[in-house]
Amino acid sequence: MPDTLRTRTFGHRIHHYSRAASTNDIAYKIALEGGEEGEVVVAEEQTQGRGRGNHYWFSPPGGLWFSLILYPQKILSSQVPALNLLGALGIAITCGKLFPTLSSQIRWPNDTVIGDRKVGGVLCRAKCKKDKAIFVVMGIGVNLNIEEFPPSLCHTATSLRKESGHTVEREAFLQTLLEEMEELYIISQRDFSFILERARLLSSLLGKQVAVQMRQGEIKGLAQDLDEEGNLILRLESGIQTRITPEEGYLRL
Numbered sequence: 001m002p003d004t005l006r007t008r009t010f011g012h013r014i015h016h017y018s019r020a021a022s023t024n025d026i027a028y029k030i031a032l033e034g035g036e037e038g039e040v041v042v043a044e045e046q047t048q049g050r051g052r053g054n055h056y057w058f059s060p061p062g063g064l065w066f067s068l069i070l071y072p073q074k075i076l077s078s079q080v081p082a083l084n085l086l087g088a089l090g091i092a093i094t095c096g097k098l099f100p101t102l103s104s105q106i107r108w109p110n111d112t113v114i115g116d117r118k119v120g121g122v123l124c125r126a127k128c129k130k131d132k133a134i135f136v137v138m139g140i141g142v143n144l145n146i147e148e149f150p151p152s153l154c155h156t157a158t159s160l161r162k163e164s165g166h167t168v169e170r171e172a173f174l175q176t177l178l179e180e181m182e183e184l185y186i187i188s189q190r191d192f193s194f195i196l197e198r199a200r201l202l203s204s205l206l207g208k209q210v211a212v213q214m215r216q217g218e219i220k221g222l223a224q225d226l227d228e229e230g231n232l233i234l235r236l237e238s239g240i241q242t243r244i245t246p247e248e249g250y251l252r253l
């Protein structure tokens with residue numbers, strides 16, 4: 001990372017791989033062995049990139065695939081999913097800063113989108129003791145210079161290169177992203193409501209009708225708000241309000 005990196009800890013130590021199965025697994029192991037806050041594991045390519053649940057993450061060369069080790073103070077395990085919003089917000093802010101003409105938004109619970117196409121995603125994994133998170137590995141994927149997506153993604157995914165017509169310099173993007181993320185993270189430690197407020201402002205969902213796939217079937221309603229743990233508040237067609245956690249519901253796109 002260049003000397004111009006303006007962070008307290010984020011990115012001061014970077015473990016670089018040309019190819020890895022998943023940077024999240026490597027970072028988790030480093031954290032277990034005493035890794036420090038802000039350490040980053042980055043890979044040019046992942047062979048087993050992962051999303052939530054059993055989702056896969058397409059991670060060929062040309063994207064930014066990395067994981068960040070965090071030791072959030074006083075965070076409960078139930079609050080870990082809200083960190084996904086922080087990650088998605090960091091990606092959206094960075095895209096907006098480097099590409100002011102592109103309008104990137106966040107799509108609950110962990111996506112950054114341009115229009116309705118996903119340009120980035122976040123996957124947090126925490127080590128918890130009782131109800132406290134001891135450390136969190138925040139995995140971040142951003143489609144920087146990907147020209148072609150497989151058929152299963154070509155209608156739902158996009159890259160910054162496709163949207164802007166310009167090649168994105170990976171190191172410069174990573175530097176800005178780490179700076180933005182650290183600022184958000186420091187604020188989040190004293191006042192998480194600030195993150196939620198920004199997430200609401202940049203949300204692509206709030207005020208819209210959405211369909212959510214739950215284990216017991218699909219539900220539809222108006223996306224009304226995000227609560228303090230990053231859950232989605234949905235107003236069902238019946239008028240009843242319901243709260244959906246990121247683990248129990250997947251948006252139907």
Ligand code: BT5
Pocket residue numbers: 021022023024025046048049050051052053055056057058059064065066067110111118119120121122123139140141142143153156157158
């Ligand atoms: C995510 O999961 O969006 C989390 C993505 C996290 C990736 C990072 S890369 C570094 C670190 N190491 C890892 O192994 N993972 C993290 P989810 O919300 O479940 O979305 C996954 C879904 O997005 C898949 O089921 C596909 O439909 C779609 N998808 C897969 N790869 C994509 C890509 N490159 N761009 C856009 N959409 C993609």
